[in-house]
Amino acid sequence: xxxxxxxxxxxxxxxxxxxxxxxxxxxxxxxxxxxxxxxxxxxxxxxxxxxxxxxxxxxxxxxxxxxxxxxxxxxxxxxxxxxxxxxxxxxxxxxxxxxxxxxxxxxxxxxxxxxxxxxxxxxxxxxxxxxxxxxxxxxxxxxxxxxxxxxxxxxxxxxxxxxxxxxxxxxxxxxxxxxxxxxxxxxxxxxxxxxxxxxxxxxxxxxxxxxxxxxxxxxxxxxxxxxxxxxxxxxxxxxxxxxxxxxxxxxxxxxxxxxxxxxxxxxxxxxxxxxxxxxxxxxxxxxxxxxxxxxxxxxxxxxxxxxxxxxxxxxxxxxxxxxxxxxxxxxxxxxxxxxxxxxxxxxxxxxxxxxxxxxxxxxxxxxxxxxxxxxxxxxxxxxxxxxxxxxxxxxxxxxxxxxxxxxxxxxxxxxxxxxxxxxxxxxxxxxxxxxxxxxx
Amino acid sequence: xxxxxxxxxxxxxxxxxxxxxxxxxxxxxxxxxxxxxxxxxxxxxxxxxxxxxxxxxxxxxxxxxxxxxxxxxxxxxxxxxxxxxxxxxxxxxxxxxxxxxxxxxxxxxxxxxxxxxxxxxxxxxxxxxxxxxxxxxxxxxxxxxxxxxxxxxxxxxxxxxxxxxxxxxxxxxxxxxxxxxxxxxxxxxxxxxxxxxxxxxxxxxxxxxxxxxxxxxxxxxxxxxxxxxxxxxxxxxxxxxxxxxxxxxxxxxxxxxxxxxxxxxxxxxxxxxxxxxxxxxxxxxxxxxxxxxxxxxxxxxxxxxxxxxxxxxxxxxxxxxxxxxxxxxxxxxxxxxxxxxxxxxxxxxxxxxxxxxxxxxxxxxxxxxxxxxxxxxxxxxxxxxxxxxxxxxxxxxxxxxxxxxxxxxxxxxxxxxxxxxxxxxxxxxxxxxxxxxxxx
Numbered sequence: 001x002x003x004x005x006x007x008x009x010x011x012x013x014x015x016x017x018x019x020x021x022x023x024x025x026x027x028x029x030x031x032x033x034x035x036x037x038x039x040x041x042x043x044x045x046x047x048x049x050x051x052x053x054x055x056x057x058x059x060x061x062x063x064x065x066x067x068x069x070x071x072x073x074x075x076x077x078x079x080x081x082x083x084x085x086x087x088x089x090x091x092x093x094x095x096x097x098x099x100x101x102x103x104x105x106x107x108x109x110x111x112x113x114x115x116x117x118x119x120x121x122x123x124x125x126x127x128x129x130x131x132x133x134x135x136x137x138x139x140x141x142x143x144x145x146x147x148x149x150x151x152x153x154x155x156x157x158x159x160x161x162x163x164x165x166x167x168x169x170x171x172x173x174x175x176x177x178x179x180x181x182x183x184x185x186x187x188x189x190x191x192x193x194x195x196x197x198x199x200x201x202x203x204x205x206x207x208x209x210x211x212x213x214x215x216x217x218x219x220x221x222x223x224x225x226x227x228x229x230x231x232x233x234x235x236x237x238x239x240x241x242x243x244x245x246x247x248x249x250x251x252x253x254x255x256x257x258x259x260x261x262x263x264x265x266x267x268x269x270x271x272x273x274x275x276x277x278x279x280x281x282x283x284x285x286x287x288x289x290x291x292x293x294x295x296x297x298x299x300x301x302x303x304x305x306x307x308x309x310x311x312x313x314x315x316x317x318x319x320x321x322x323x324x325x326x327x328x329x330x331x332x333x334x335x336x337x338x339x340x341x342x343x344x345x346x347x348x349x350x351x352x353x354x355x356x357x358x359x360x361x362x363x364x365x366x367x368x369x370x371x372x373x374x375x376x377x378x379x380x381x382x383x384x385x386x387x388x389x390x391x392x393x394x395x396x397x398x399x400x401x402x403x404x405x406x407x408x409x410x411x412x413x414x415x416x417x418x419x420x421x422x423x424x425x426x427x428x429x430x431x432x433x434x435x436x437x438x439x440x
Numbered sequence: 441x442x443x444x445x446x447x448x449x450x451x452x453x454x455x456x457x458x459x460x461x462x463x464x465x466x467x468x469x470x471x472x473x474x475x476x477x478x479x480x481x482x483x484x485x486x487x488x489x490x491x492x493x494x495x496x497x498x499x500x501x502x503x504x505x506x507x508x509x510x511x512x513x514x515x516x517x518x519x520x521x522x523x524x525x526x527x528x529x530x531x532x533x534x535x536x537x538x539x540x541x542x543x544x545x546x547x548x549x550x551x552x553x554x555x556x557x558x559x560x561x562x563x564x565x566x567x568x569x570x571x572x573x574x575x576x577x578x579x580x581x582x583x584x585x586x587x588x589x590x591x592x593x594x595x596x597x598x599x600x601x602x603x604x605x606x607x608x609x610x611x612x613x614x615x616x617x618x619x620x621x622x623x624x625x626x627x628x629x630x631x632x633x634x635x636x637x638x639x640x641x642x643x644x645x646x647x648x649x650x651x652x653x654x655x656x657x658x659x660x661x662x663x664x665x666x667x668x669x670x671x672x673x674x675x676x677x678x679x680x681x682x683x684x685x686x687x688x689x690x691x692x693x694x695x696x697x698x699x700x701x702x703x704x705x706x707x708x709x710x711x712x713x714x715x716x717x718x719x720x721x722x723x724x725x726x727x728x729x730x731x732x733x734x735x736x737x738x739x740x741x742x743x744x745x746x747x748x749x750x751x752x753x754x755x756x757x758x759x760x761x762x763x764x765x766x767x768x769x770x771x772x773x774x775x776x777x778x779x780x781x782x783x784x785x786x787x788x789x790x791x792x793x794x795x796x797x798x799x800x801x802x803x804x805x806x807x808x809x810x811x812x813x814x815x816x817x818x819x820x821x822x823x824x825x826x827x828x829x830x831x832x833x834x835x836x837x838x839x840x841x842x843x844x845x846x847x848x849x850x851x852x853x854x855x856x857x858x859x860x861x862x863x864x865x866x867x868x869x870x871x872x873x874x875x876x877x878x879x880x
Contacts, residue, residue, distance in 0.1 A: 056598060056871040073513035075868035082646040083869065092648050095602040095871070114606070147872065158496060162535040166554070206522040208532050408859050408867050412852060419848050427848050428515035429523065431496040431535070432587065 023048060023353060024119035027108065029098050029286065031058050031081040034317035034338035034345075035124035041346020043088025047353055050116065052108070054097040056080055059147065060404055062335055063413070065187060067150035069194040070158065070202075070426040074147045076413055079405045098125075101289035103311060120313050122345065123286060123300075127319035127333060130282035130297070137258045141275040144187060153276060155431045157195065160273040161203060162431070164210045176273035177215045180263045182255050183279030184221025185229065186371035189238055191276055192219045193374035196245035201424035217247045218272075220265055222254045222279075227371055227379065229332070234379040237388045241373040255279075281333065283320040290314060295322040304361030306345050317341040325364060335403075336367050370396050375421070463488060463793060464559035467548065469538050469726065471498050471521040474757035474778035474785075475564035481786020483528025487793055490556065492548070494537040496520055499587065500844055502775055503853070505627060507590035509634040510598065510642075510866040514587045516853055519845045538565075541729035543751060560753050562785065563726060563740075567759035567773060570722035570737070577698045581715040584627060593716060595871045597635065600713040601643060602871070604650045616713035617655045620703045622695050623719030624661025625669065626811035629678055631716055632659045633814035636685035641864035657687045658712075660705055662694045662719075667811055667819065669772070674819040677828045681813040695719075721773065723760040730754060735762040744801030746785050757781040765804055775843075776807050810836050815861070 026042065028035045031053035042049040057078035066072040085091045097111035101121070108116040129143025142152050157179070164176035179195060181188050196217050203212035219226065219242065225235040226242065226249055242249050250265060257264035262271050283298035292310045295301050299322040300308050306315045306323070318338030323331045331337045344362045351357040368382030370392070378392040387395070397417060404410050416427055466482065468475045471493035482489040497518035506512040525531045537551035541561070548556040569583025582592050597619070604616035619635060621628050636657050643652035659666065659682065665675040666682065666689055682689050690705060697704035702711045723738035732750045735741050739762040740748050746755040746763070758778030763771045771777045784802045791797040808822030810832070818832040827835070837857060844850050856867055 056602065056869070073515040073868075075513040075870050078870050080646070080869045083865075086646045089648075093646075094606065095599075096606070112606070147870065159535075162496065166534065166536070166552070206520070206526045206533075208529075406867075408856070408863075408865065411855060411859075412867070415851060415855065416848070419851075423848075425523075425848065427846075427852070429496070429520045430515050430518050430587065 025117060026120045026349065027052065027116055027118035028122040028124060029108070030124035030126060032124060032126050032318060032338060033335045034342035035122065036081070036084060037339055037342025038122050038346040039085055039091050040088065041343060042350055043085060043091040045350045045354065046090045047350055048090045050092040050094060051081065051085070052094045052096050052098060052116065053081055056082065056095050058084055058405060062400060064144055064150050065190045065194055067428070068144055068153040068191065069198055070154055070429045071194065071420060072413060072416060073428045074151065076409055077404070078147060079409065084405055098286060101286060103291055103314065120349065122315045122317060123320055124317040124338070124342065125284035125286050125320055127281035127283050129277050130280045131277065132280065137277065140260055141182060141258050141277040143277040151432055156274050158429060158431045161207065161210065161212055164273070165207050173210060175261065175271035177210065178218070178270065178272045179215065180218045180220060180270065180272045180275045182220050182275065182277050184219050184226035184249065184251070185278060186227065188219055188278035189226055189242065190372050191278060192217055192242060192247045193245060193372065196247050197374055198426065200246065202426050218270070219247050219249045220253060220255055221249070221251045224252050226251065230369060230371070230379055230381050231386055234381060234386055234388055238371070238373050238379055241377045245374055281319065287316070287320045305348065305359035306341060306362060315345055317345060331364055337364060340364060372396055465557060466560045466789065467492065467556055467558035468562040468564060469548065470564035470566060472564060472566050472758060472778060473775045474782035475562065476521070476524060477779055477782025478562050478786040479525055479531050480528065481783060482790055483525060483531040485790045485794065486530045487790055488530045490532045490534060491521065491525070492534045492536050492538060492556065493521055496522065496535050498524055498845060502840060504584055504590050505630045505634055507868070508584055508593040508631065509638055510594055510869045511634065511860060512853060512856060513868045514591065516849055517844070518587060519849065524845055538726060541726060543731060543754065560789065562755045562757060563760055564757040564782065565724035565726050565760055567721035567723050569717050570720045571717065572720065577717065580700055581622060581698050581717040583717040591872055596714050598869060598871045601647065601650065601652055604713070605647050613650060615701065615711035617650065618658070618710065618712045619655065620658045620660060620710065620712045620715045622660050622715065622717050624659050624666035624689065624691070625718060626667065628659055628718035629666055629682065630812050631718060632657055632682060632687045633685060633812065636687050637814055638866065640686065642866050658710070659687050659689045660693060660695055661689070661691045664692050666691065670809060670811070670819055670821050671826055674821060674826055674828055678811070678813050678819055681817040685814055721759065727756070727760045745788065745799035746781060746802060755785055757785060771804050777804060780804060812836055
């Protein structure tokens, strides 16, 4: 599909490289799984590239829910982009916030007023929580995408117990100790399981007036089962494990209102102390700057070589891209998709610049889908292979530790997990001061 | 001294305990080194006590400068007060912000509008940075007392390098890479040494346009030598080590103005990218609520049994208290002073309540004074014994790891120190978003 666009892009760049021997200025926006791999692949063969991010760190998002639930510290899963790319001398890292992409004059405008010109652009800015048009829900029901989100959730979660301990009104106590999680995909399931374990085990002995183990945790999913992206038997397993942990899984019901002290689920008003959002994401708003028509979830459609359809020389990867595979299905918004796309495009651009090769099509190789339900309990699915329980859980832990960037992080996270496994303790129970007015 | 006040306090409490067998309601404000020990000592013998803090965590302040300089994560040195005291069933922990102390009606008012009554009150709320009346300097030159302070300093420090990397104006680059530290006591020396090592080793290879190792670090001390509280030979050693790290130590000079982009030192204007405050602290403002005359640094004078002079049944410990020892000198504001005072008072109150014993006088036993200058370099002084260099540094590290609350923290901090020792890397280089307008 869209081969003309593809060839067009190649010719522009091949011409540039061939005619005047000036290498194209390659700019990558976003230091997530995709952008980092592009920069690394180019850096390895000493091709100049500039990578921008509005955070100074790469974030290992698959473990972000553990920061939100006090099991890990934020720095355990964040590594400075600058440090990761330090050894690649041809890579320039800019800590900056892109506010506009000018496709005609081929430059980026940053929040500090400066401009960054490019010949080839790689957009890999990921996604953010999407509230289906109800943006007013965002402050009441935080999603989980950044370190700041995780710290906000951690503080509000621990604060709910602190406030419940202080009140003598049983109804108010009950409200404060009710937590609603909207969305039963992997993030929602992981949050529900981890909060259940936090309240049942870690906090159980620490309070005098409340019994944290009686916390009511609601997992609200619009479809008919949790983990709808997995095989039904794995959903069934997750449901059983969640229930054993005391999570109330409400399927087939949608949220219709979220307010600071209550949510409305299919018309039922439920008083809550905290609401978390895990029901959907949409592409980073920078995608809209490309001037092409946006697809579902605000994503931009890309050709098999990741070039944005209608924008030669501009590529999109990861959660901002809508990539349709050979069987006609869009690739899911997973870290492994982003990472593979980044490696593929980085090598493809290097081959094009150094050897004049055409950009090959990308083929995704799924390494399997996984979600963690709780201690000893995970689900894992790849093709026909379906795993659940203890073995899936150990495999999940080992793979995730291995994928963490940096040896030090691997050691620290391993120790904290081992410690938590043995004692149920969590080391990062820190309530930070929220600068804006806290919810009460 | 002030024996009448002492005896007075004892009689009130002994009467209460003796006449109607209702134990006194003991309330401790502050979960620092002093307050925690009072609660523990009472909890061990099952005497009821309530402890309040406006943070949910006890903070190991001696290592706070390592959080500010990206060497440790905040949760590594913070432990929930609730968890520390979890096993003492007679101890009640309240996460609340005391806004007023009503000594006549004997109750505390909290920010949430609730009141906490007391018979005996222990004030242990520590100190905060003091700007000698120039409170407008506080936002420009943060001090180092809380997790929030440390995160603010860490973000601004790393941001200064990021901004320097982005500018092409050499003067602006020079300004951004100049860091002024006001105050040459232990905190100032520790910050200066740690920032020097961060810039010389950790960051050195990570930038392309700047050379972080050329960062200008100014340590400004009003007296004639750094570490004026130590023996002159140790100051001499610290000065030599700081200079070897490239720190410019400016002694005998005072700061007369601090603005966002410059400081004025004894009339000389110096453009700076960041200013840190380590020049003084004053007692927590709650001390003023007791209605007694405040001593130097806003502290309240206490009798040898820690009872506030003029306030029977109200005790002050640690940095809020002015305790004059037998030789007529005030005790210094050190963690070990606070800790010993807390243990002493907790046991004394327990003995009074259970056995009707009088409150004994407190005698401070100095375990020695220490400050860390950098890798392999510390000073340690106790009585006539003076240590410097590698041995003092190892002793410092071992003692501080041992004093950390919680086995998990000890393991984690040890590993991070070992890793940093071997690689010069720092694991917590995280720039957090400041909610209020960042300085630029």
